[in-house]
Amino acid sequence: MNDTWLARARRVMPGGVNSPVRAFGAVGGEPPFVTKASGAFVETADGETLIDFVASWGALIFGHAHRPVVDAVTEAARRGTSFGLPSVAEVELAELIVETVPSVEVVRMVNSGTEATASAVRVARAATARPKIVKFEGCYHGHADPFLVKAGSGVATMGLPDSPGVPAATVADTVLVPFNDLDAASRAFAGGDVAAVIVEPVAGNMGVVPPDEGFLPGLRELCDRFGALLVFDEVMTGFRVALGGAQERYGVLPDLTCLGKVVAGGTPAAAYGGREDLMRRVAPDGPVYQAGTLAGNPLAVAAGLTTLRALQADPGVYDRLETVAATIEEELRHGLARRRIDGVVQRVGSMLTLFFGPERVRSWNDAAQVDRERFARFHRAALQRGVLVPPSPFEAWFVMAAHEDHVDQVVSALDAALGEAA
Numbered sequence: 001m002n003d004t005w006l007a008r009a010r011r012v013m014p015g016g017v018n019s020p021v022r023a024f025g026a027v028g029g030e031p032p033f034v035t036k037a038s039g040a041f042v043e044t045a046d047g048e049t050l051i052d053f054v055a056s057w058g059a060l061i062f063g064h065a066h067r068p069v070v071d072a073v074t075e076a077a078r079r080g081t082s083f084g085l086p087s088v089a090e091v092e093l094a095e096l097i098v099e100t101v102p103s104v105e106v107v108r109m110v111n112s113g114t115e116a117t118a119s120a121v122r123v124a125r126a127a128t129a130r131p132k133i134v135k136f137e138g139c140y141h142g143h144a145d146p147f148l149v150k151a152g153s154g155v156a157t158m159g160l161p162d163s164p165g166v167p168a169a170t171v172a173d174t175v176l177v178p179f180n181d182l183d184a185a186s187r188a189f190a191g192g193d194v195a196a197v198i199v200e201p202v203a204g205n206m207g208v209v210p211p212d213e214g215f216l217p218g219l220r221e222l223c224d225r226f227g228a229l230l231v232f233d234e235v236m237t238g239f240r241v242a243l244g245g246a247q248e249r250y251g252v253l254p255d256l257t258c259l260g261k262v263v264a265g266g267t268p269a270a271a272y273g274g275r276e277d278l279m280r281r282v283a284p285d286g287p288v289y290q291a292g293t294l295a296g297n298p299l300a301v302a303a304g305l306t307t308l309r310a311l312q313a314d315p316g317v318y319d320r321l322e323t324v325a326a327t328i329e330e331e332l333r334h335g336l337a338r339r340r341i342d343g344v345v346q347r348v349g350s351m352l353t354l355f356f357g358p359e360r361v362r363s364w365n366d367a368a369q370v371d372r373e374r375f376a377r378f379h380r381a382a383l384q385r386g387v388l389v390p391p392s393p394f395e396a397w398f399v400m401a402a403h404e405d406h407v408d409q410v411v412s413a414l415d416a417a418l419g420e421a422a
């Protein structure tokens, strides 16, 4: 039976994937099936070697199969893969998160970004005894019911602004506001009852959309004025745009923070934390229930500890990541200009997005104008030249330290792909 991996996968998994965006629905063609990865490269079942900018959707900041992380996880596995009991290493990771993320005083490990954001919202609703949450169009906070209302990322790409299966009651308390629109945000408070504002401080799930000057401080001020909590979803920006995340980079302290991706060094784990008075409400200190069999498991903790300690020990890595990302940004900008292709590159630190069409993207309404067809052509052309960028115009590309040795190859492949997409 000359089955392709995709045919086999489709028979037993929805879309043949374990997460929708991986199916390449937004760019067409068959997705690669990875067999192994190392540094900047992924190798596919078809025998291709690709320079990868998906980087496990931002979870990898050094590179694939980063040796210190692999060694730490291997060593941890030898001592047991899961205890379901308190462990020494979990304490060390919690202490390191508290030490590095400015607003986090107490933290709880969970297994995914979705768990982190859903738990943080539950704490906020408990602490304020209010039901409403404000979220921003184009921001994605995982697939928990309250958030699946015009979410960005996969849902937007899939054209499913409201997912079936989400009861109206569940989203009745979710208020949607355009990103970077403080007036609309303040109007969202008008009806009162707002427990929290949850925001990606740098939006990454409609493509990279930086906060306007004053946007984050404005949200802080609104929350303080109306007695609501400010929740930063730093699942993507945490340990990515600075060691202390966007809250360090922009100097705005939220009440609760959600972390993921880099915090677990490419293994399944995430976290939420923040002000001590809020986090002490979480069971068993307090009545807000949240639990997880594999929360704080030793493999993810080993990967997270190794990654965060390496970042803390080498703060220069952020400058090096930024230099590579800035080079790619500049070369793409020149390529667009030289070919008179309308579009813009937006970047914060080592996360960036190429938008075909708009000259600036400040909100989902802007991002929704992108030329999806041209992006699909660009994506395929880059792939044919050995460079894999995220298979959606609404995703961030992530630079890893391992990209540093391949910048010239990347830039020439991307420029040629621009030519083909022109």
Ligand code: KE4
Residues within 6 Å of the ligand: 019, 020, 021, 022, 057, 111, 112, 113, 114, 115, 117, 140, 141, 142, 143, 153, 154, 200, 204, 205, 233, 234, 235, 236, 260, 270, 395
């Ligand atoms: P997970 O539940 O997928 O671990 O995290 C959800 C999440 C929460 N918050 C932010 C800011 C996120 O970016 C994410 C997940 N990001 C997407 C990429 N845009 C994950 C990729 C995917 O869905 O396959």
